[in-house]
Amino acid sequence: EYYRWEQWMFTRLMEKGIAYRKTAPVNWCPVDATVLANEQVIEGRCWRCDTEVERREIAQWFLKITDYADELLADLEQVDWPEQVKTMQRNWIGRSEGMEVEFEVPGQDSLQVYTTRPDTLYGATFMAIAAEHPLALAAAQDNPDIAAFIEICRKTNTSEAALEKMEKLGMALGIDAINPVNGEAMPIWIANFVLMGYGTGAIMSVPAHDQRDWEFARKYGIEIRQVVEPADGAAIDLEAGSFVTKDGRCCNSDILDGLEFNVAFDAIADRLEAAGKGRRQVNYRLRDWGVSRQRYWGAPIPVIICSNCGMLPVPAADLPVVLPEDVEFEGIGSPIKRMDSFKQVSCPQCGGAAERETDTFDTFMESSWYQERFTCVDQGEAMLDARADYWAPVDLYIGGIEHAILHLLYARFYHKLMRDEGLIKSNEPFQRLLTQGMVLKDGSKMSKSKGNTIDPQDLIDRYGADTVRLFIMFAAPPEQSLDWSDSGVEGAYRFLKRLWSAIQLHVESPAEQASATNKSLGDEQKAMRLKLHETIRKVSDDYERRLTFNTAIAANMELLNSVARFDDDSATGQAIRQEVFDAMVLMLAPIIPHICHRLWADLGHDSLIIDHPWPTVDESALVQQSIEMVIQVNGKLRGKMQIDADADRASCEAAALANEQAMRFIGDSPVRKVIVVPGKLVNIVI
């Protein structure tokens, strides 16, 4: 049922033109005859058979996430997410304002190129195109050297990291493109770092002002021509490294000379647009989402390919397209790709013989909308119903930081697709986000695929689930990565035992009725209540705002240490102790629920702890008559003083200057300045 609606949604997206098919590069192992994930390519070779992997262009389905790029960028303002995650998404989307420029190629189709730096057009000295570019393929037909070089270019993993790290290789095509600004002929090179699938498959190269172009030009002896100079007119050394900046002024650029970036951009853009040689264009680094997988395990893509009618969505009445389970695995490729009972169908339009799409969906499709569907899993008539709108958006989404870009961006995109289909009203799926750090084992990510996971069951068997929960929550704040170690679990166990026996000791002594308000309390009693209510305030903030459970636990440990030292047998003392234990058990219950459930009953409550409200801060307990202030001399801690909580700046300053410790360090030196930070410190500058 889940993937039935996913398939249904895809057919809707096909009809809207958001789902479309085009070719894209994949890693191909020629021996296993299978597509490999980037992860499965180890140093350019297949992980299973060690064969050198090739790049192949195959037809695949895409979702036009680029149509939503601007909205995905803008709506980051609406969500309460960590700034680092928003930044990563912004950079990933990578909005840039530039130009599409047309370079004529005599006797051929012209080359289309996107550039963010049209102001450097006079410095362009060559063009670089992908190995799969039509110009390259045409040239290869009667030039075996070029054909051989194209083969070399195909020996590259499709991952961006691999493309950036590999040795940059190129070969001149032997034909030129014409620079539209000055009519100069520039050589066209095939380069292994340009991919056909991304952008137009061709770039213009300005080696004086781009690091990668510079390295390529140096390697192949191509001219490096400076067209931007530093604003202060300083000389730059083109032999030592490129000068990459927008903070300069154009030079050697005809009409642009002396202009700053923004002005030069507009000047050249107006001129190219007027000449019909280019147009301003906003581009995104973001590429459309490839959702096809040539694998068996997945939801079948609901498409029928008919030689007469083309690509047709499977009609809603025929959904779901069920993944066959009576398959035979032969170790090579997906079994449904050679399964006629699955593949052979009749065309829903013309009735003639047709074939099913045998690719399945990327599993990111499933993880993109479960948070809505799980509110209405029994709904058989629609993808979502009103319950989804009741619950969505998710108040607090918790997931690993490794999902900061892909999963979270796809889920945001899919939510907007469902919104535009009228299935949900909200704009964003996740209002607040907590990204957990990685749990590492011996320095690298603990994961199922790496097989280095630790099962907590042994610890649970030995210490109980409460101890293990407490220990894990205490180990580090959730956003931080943590190298797993179980040293220290004893400390959590000891804390539970201390908490248990402290409360048993308390309930065994006779409790008399007494009120624990701050009126007529002794100093020790006031201090105990101050500590309690400070702790409630801090722990509430840790849970709700900071999400730092380790410090919430530490504060409760401090509170237990304080109440253990609180040696007061009076009825009032006993009442205060009851107040402390009640609050402590409530505050710890989310972390150690089992023991707290029991301790709550032991503390004499008839109701269940889960029905009891969170403890509240008694503001009157927080009022202090005198506070401690730090005294610094020249920024160094030299003493401390007790002073009235409402003392003004002048009296703080006077008290600090009169302080014995401070005077020792001041000596005869003249006091130049005194800085008073109310409630905190006094700094005497000498």
Next chain:
RNA sequence: GCGAAAGUGGCGGAAUUGGUAGACGCGCCAGAUUUAGGUUCUGGUAUCUUUGAUGUGAGAGUUCGAGUCUCUCCUUUCGCACCA
């Protein structure tokens, strides 16, 4: 290579808004209890040449004052579009 983070005692970590560095816990040391070990309890525990000085990956800078802000660099982790 690019993007995002992190780096603090022997260890995990705390310091929330530029204001007492090392909370809390582990480990370790000493003592009490115990026939002994374990448990439990108490005290101590950054370093040093200790009237004090130094100290938050390295180096510079801003400031009365920097773990916190700025710049350069180093190391580690996550992500880089087919692991999910």
